[in-house]
Amino acid sequence: MDADQLANLIQRAKAEDQRAFALLFDHYWSYVYGFLFKQMNHPMVAEELSLQTFAKAFDRLETFDTSLNFNTWLISISKNTQRDYLKNKHTRAQAQFTSLEKENFTDLRDQNASPEDELIIHQNLHELLRQIKQLKPQYAKIIRLRYFEELSYKAIAAETHTPINTVKVMLLRAKKLLAEQILKQP
Numbered sequence: 001m002d003a004d005q006l007a008n009l010i011q012r013a014k015a016e017d018q019r020a021f022a023l024l025f026d027h028y029w030s031y032v033y034g035f036l037f038k039q040m041n042h043p044m045v046a047e048e049l050s051l052q053t054f055a056k057a058f059d060r061l062e063t064f065d066t067s068l069n070f071n072t073w074l075i076s077i078s079k080n081t082q083r084d085y086l087k088n089k090h091t092r093a094q095a096q097f098t099s100l101e102k103e104n105f106t107d108l109r110d111q112n113a114s115p116e117d118e119l120i121i122h123q124n125l126h127e128l129l130r131q132i133k134q135l136k137p138q139y140a141k142i143i144r145l146r147y148f149e150e151l152s153y154k155a156i157a158a159e160t161h162t163p164i165n166t167v168k169v170m171l172l173r174a175k176k177l178l179a180e181q182i183l184k185q186p
Contacts, residue, residue, distance in 0.1 A: 001027055007066055014061055018138060022166050025054055029165055031071060032078050039082055049085055051165070053078040055172040131181050139174035146171055 001009075012020035032053055037046035057064075057077050064073055132140050145151045145159060153171075157164040 006070060010061065010064065010066065010070070013058070014064075021058055021169075022163070025166055025169060026163065028071070028074055029054075032074055035075055036078055036082060045085070049078065049081050051168050051172060052081045052085075054169045055176065056081065058169070058173060059176065128182075131178060131185075134181060135174060135177055138170065139177060142167065142170050143174050143178065 009020045009024055013024055029050065033046055033050045036049045036053070037043060040046050040049065053074065057074055060077075064070070132143055135143070142156060142160070145156045146153075151159065153164050153167050156162075156171075157167045160167065162170070
């Protein structure tokens with residue numbers, strides 16, 4: 001891809017052109033994944049960090065300075081993502097252990113939901129569905145397919161005619177946008 005094509009794709013992606021996002025993702029996936037795989041030496045971790053890298057990059061694409069090298073910008077994001085992962089790895093392990101301790105010794109709650117609990121759960125689900133409907137159609141659809149129809153990434157990719165890695169990034173973006181919407185509501 002030459003510099004003019006890249007600049008055009010970045011401009012289109014900044015204008016929320018999903019096809020441009022997909023093209024950038026497809027073109028740079030191997031580059032970012034290869035870098036992270038060399039660093040982490042674990043394919044699943046490298047894949048997850050690559051997906052997070054692209055999600056962060058696409059969320060911050062507006063801040064990309066076109067006078068800089070796009071490859072370098074992506075690798076810088078991937079390094080920060082990797083550093084955050086390693087920093088939080090110990091914290092997550094400790095939290096899981098603490099959670100298991102609490103579950104084994106202190107979880108004495110009644111497992112039967114009261115009518116009030118059911119009402120609250122229903123209202124929360126109703127509010128969540130309302131929030132999902134406010135997302136762009138492609139994001140609402142991918143959340144519906146993944147969480148309400150419980151389709152695998154592969155099945156979603158087949159249904160939407162989208163590469164599986166693009167499905168993963170779209171789902172990450174959709175969840176982030178949904179969380180932002182929920183936090184904004186009074």
